Amino acid sequence: MSWVTAKLSQVATIERNSIAPDAITSGTTYVGLEHISSGGASLSPVQVEAGELSSNKFAFDANTILFGKLRPYLAKVVAPSVSGVCSTDILPIRPHGNLDKKFLLHFLLSPKQVAYVANRATGANLPRLSPKELAAMEIPLPPLEEQRRIAGILNATDALRRRRREVLALLDTLPGAIFAEMFGDVHETYTLKEAGTDFRYGTSSKSQDHGLPVLRIPNVVGGDVDLSEIKTVPLSAKEEARFALKDGDILLVRTNGNQAYVGRSAVFKREKVAAHEMADRTWSFASYLIRARLKEKELLPDFIQGFLSSAAGRKQLLASSKTSAGQFNINTEALGAIRVPKVAVPAQAAFVDRVAEIKNHRQQVLDHLSELENLFASLQTRAFAGEL
Known part of the structure; x- marks a missing residue:
């Protein structure tokens, strides 16, 4: 046409x-x-x-x-x-x-x-x-009625995308709400420094078209690691050992122009990257992230990550962040001073199981959203080529 x-x-x-x-x-x-x-x-x-x-x-x-x-x-x-x-x-x-x-x-x-x-x-x-x-x-200028018909089709598909995004946003609030429900009355606490063995900033090496996979701020989303866009950085053997990620490491966003994003966190898991084409390589993390490594057996990383995503955890993170040149930042010292409820491992595990169910549902919604994004892009292309 x-x-x-x-x-x-x-x-x-x-x-x-x-x-x-x-x-x-x-x-x-x-x-x-x-x-x-x-x-x-x-x-x-x-x-x-x-x-x-x-x-x-x-x-x-x-x-x-x-x-x-x-x-x-x-x-x-x-x-x-x-x-x-x-x-x-x-x-x-x-x-x-x-x-x-x-x-x-x-x-x-x-x-x-x-x-x-x-x-x-x-x-x-x-x-x-x-x-x-x-x-x-x-x-392109089709007749007005045709413009409205095309806009109506795109509006309907876009509305479905928006609803999926709204569902994702609501699901992202659930772990924090569940944490408050389960542990809101726990008063005995300890600091993250007492709970951890290592707090470290990531590599400042620039990404290139070769090297090791590196996780960055965009990869820490919704309390999980997003693998949709992975960059690589060349690292020496010494740097590789220094910035290597182990199963259970917690990654936190340490700087951002939006204070709400500071302290956003996710747990690195080998099973999460198992299907990725670079699964067999050492995974590292970039300088705008902090890696927190916990004492084994005493704490479950997903429990700590859940606390950091809760209202109580976010309150401490935001209070500890400082602003400079329009950027909000949190350092390893301030992070280590954050106090976490002291909870027995079985109770931690019960919380982790509930959050796992939410994350499974979130992935299903995310997959559906991806299908809608592809459909919408196809409809856009066809719409303005006169093929819709």
Whole structure:
């Protein structure tokens, strides 16, 4: 099927209605790039007070699309349901009457268009897409009813993806809730330093296309080790011994721009990597992670990891984190000072068994989400090629 095409400037207006700081009143909705997730998966705007924002912003409303022009490869593009002001690194786009807003949203988020804008961004360290380049983008323009039909199909599939992500988020809260239920009234404690034999920062060697598998911040997700993207680093024999991971080692995120991510943890298990193509190699960990190695037989690593994910554990981790240059950090000394409930091994094992059930269910949901992601990508490609 062949459709006419048009430049974005012919079917939409890129609005840059500047609002001065003194014109922004208390209760105004504000959207910065930090409030839009990569891929447009979510929008979390904030309410600001008068005088809180110090520079000019752009106005937007529920009939616009917000397009993040800074680092456009992150695809920070969303359709807001409210009015407000946004960072000037975000361009509000108002579709004309012959262009459906949701059709345009899905088009801008399609992999082909994300690659298109990424290739046309300028600036080495902070690449930006100019409004002129965005306006010149060619967009397919089927009849309006066809646009709405396509958008409806993509909306339905996207809604399924979002529900799976919501389920994953809820499942990730369960281990902490179970820990509180089982051990919330335990008052006898010990420090992690007393429980551990080694706390160590990872390798600062840069990843290359050869070497040993290395776990990084993105691999510590949902209280588990995610193997979807594994990098490799070349290490000497001495470094290999120093940074080698053993079964039961706990990995913790020690630095991040988002304080909520500091202290995020997972337990390394050989069985977890057994099916990976690099399973027979020594696995290591990167410098933004801390490896905590516990005394054998006295403590179960999954029990400690469960505590660190609980509300009580998170409270201590956040209190121990320090900020510097916009980054939150926790060091090995602060980590070792965290106090853990003293619980008998059988009770630890009972908790670990319950969490294992949750993780099995989480993996099933994750597998289903992966299938939906593949389906959605296929539908996107077909949709804008006129094959849907």
